[in-house]
Amino acid sequence: MSIKEDNPLLHLTAGAAAGTFGVLATSPLEVLKTRQQSTVSSYSSRSVHTNESGVKRLHTAAGKPPSLRAQYHAIVAEEGFRGLYKGLTPSIGAVASSKALFFWMYSECRKHVRKHCNQGQVVHLTSGTLTGLINSIILNPFWVIKTKLQLDEKKCSRSAVRKTIKEMWAAEPYMRAFFRGSSASIVGSFEFGMFFLIYEELKPRSAFTENNYLQALSKVAFASTVSKIVSSTCLYPTEVIRTRLREDLETPEKSRKYRKFWRTCSTIYKEEGLNGMYRGWVLHLFKTVPFTMITFGVYELVLHLFQRQDKRALSY
Template sequence: MISQSISPQVIHLVAGGCGGTVGAVITCPLEVVKTRLQSSKASIKFLPTPNINADGAVTHVSRRSLGVFQSLKTICIEEGGSALFRGLGPNLVGIAPSRAIYFGAYASAKNFLNTKLEPESSMVHLLSAASGGFISSTCTNPIWLIKTRLQLEHRNGKRYTNTWRAIKTVYSHEGLRGFYRGVTASYVGISETMIHFVIYERIKKFLREQRAYNSDLLSPKDFLTFMGAAATSKSIAATIAYPHEVARTRLREEGTKYRTFFQTLSTVLREEGFRGCYGGLVAHLARQIPNTAIVLVVYELVVYSLNKL
């Protein structure tokens, strides 16, 4: 069998890269909307709404938050449909190695910890997810910073225009250190990954036991099981840990008042209230739930297919 000549680590690297790439392309427009809504400089964050009295005069103009679909429509009208895919280049460059590194580290850590702790226990999944998240965040933060800068640019007043120019601009103005803005928030965000994978593995184990799961013969229902487990676990984890997403985006903005993770959170709370820490949550969930389901289903399918070769 061909799979016997391929190490498990390589299988998980390939599967993770494939899953991440497919998910990134399909959900890119929602990623752009989420990033804009998280930012303090978002051009689509609010829609001015004139209040008109009985005489037809405008009394004042209020601002109401834009929803996901209104945000998508606004970007298309003001900047064109291509704006919904801003940052896709660095996203594709980064997502394959990021997911590959993550799943490779996760699988390696889990194999090691299964020999030291109770096999397939919550602690094994927790520590494995933490290891994968830390290594992946450290290696790929520069890519995500460039992606965020590109997604935050409005059509008017562009500085970067493309990925290479963005890299040169960040390096010339902020140095190497600039590429690691927001990395602390990413480390805090590992808690989301830990929660997600612990719940995911638990749900998957429960559903396997309920359906007398046979690992040698996967059916379409098995992949629907993986998708449901992924969507449920990601929804719970993302909602609990969401404020770190807002802090990370604010830290990656260019020339802002945000300096450190906790200073950013306290500033957002003071100026925008608790609601500010959850700006863009609906867009985030609208993207993350299908994206996570796609990534994990493709991942499980590739692992299964390579193991059957």
């Protein structure tokens, strides 16, 4: 490895740039996906009523979600075009920070794991899983805020983020509201390990050449696409469970319906079957595959440009 490849600032910068580009390009799809995963959103259910406080609750288990086209038009009509970008502020903060930390931590984890094991597949699987685990726990509060903003069907306002944080702070003691869904995030960490296990095997060791960026980006796009489709499909139910754990849906006894990972998993499967575990899955792939392609393409390109600049500097 060159000196630049070992520089933490390089991975932090490349990761932040990659995450920012990715979230800006795919934010509307993320909002639509979250609404489909949820049972709180009236756009995702057949039978809802409004309680005295104005909060929508389901009479029964959620019905089949509407088509993406219908859901898109409903959001634009009821909440305005800005409704498709709800949660963008915490998303950019979380994703830029997340990807910066993610790529840096993966580089560091891989370096330390290699000291104890030289088998490539084990290194990639272990490093990816550890990276996903640490990253998910640290940034869980950002994702909770983002999910709540995306499930809010009121018109967008500049004070929405501050108001959401204030409500969450008052809702539960010891900041528990900010760590809802963390158990699902921990289980979902295996997706990152599976992703890197496949990605590192498919990606050429030296994807970029001096004058062939398009071909290099195509190779990275192919490797990241295949890796994401396989890993995301296998672990997707953890995404749905995580969204449900962050909902405020109440039972007739006025307690939260979705609590604890395995109980929520069981409830979804009993009430909605396997389809419930994969609600929003197609949209998730439509969103996450382009996001992954953009993120890893930008990351690999920035790494290459930094290394190229470093070589030029050393040649003078």
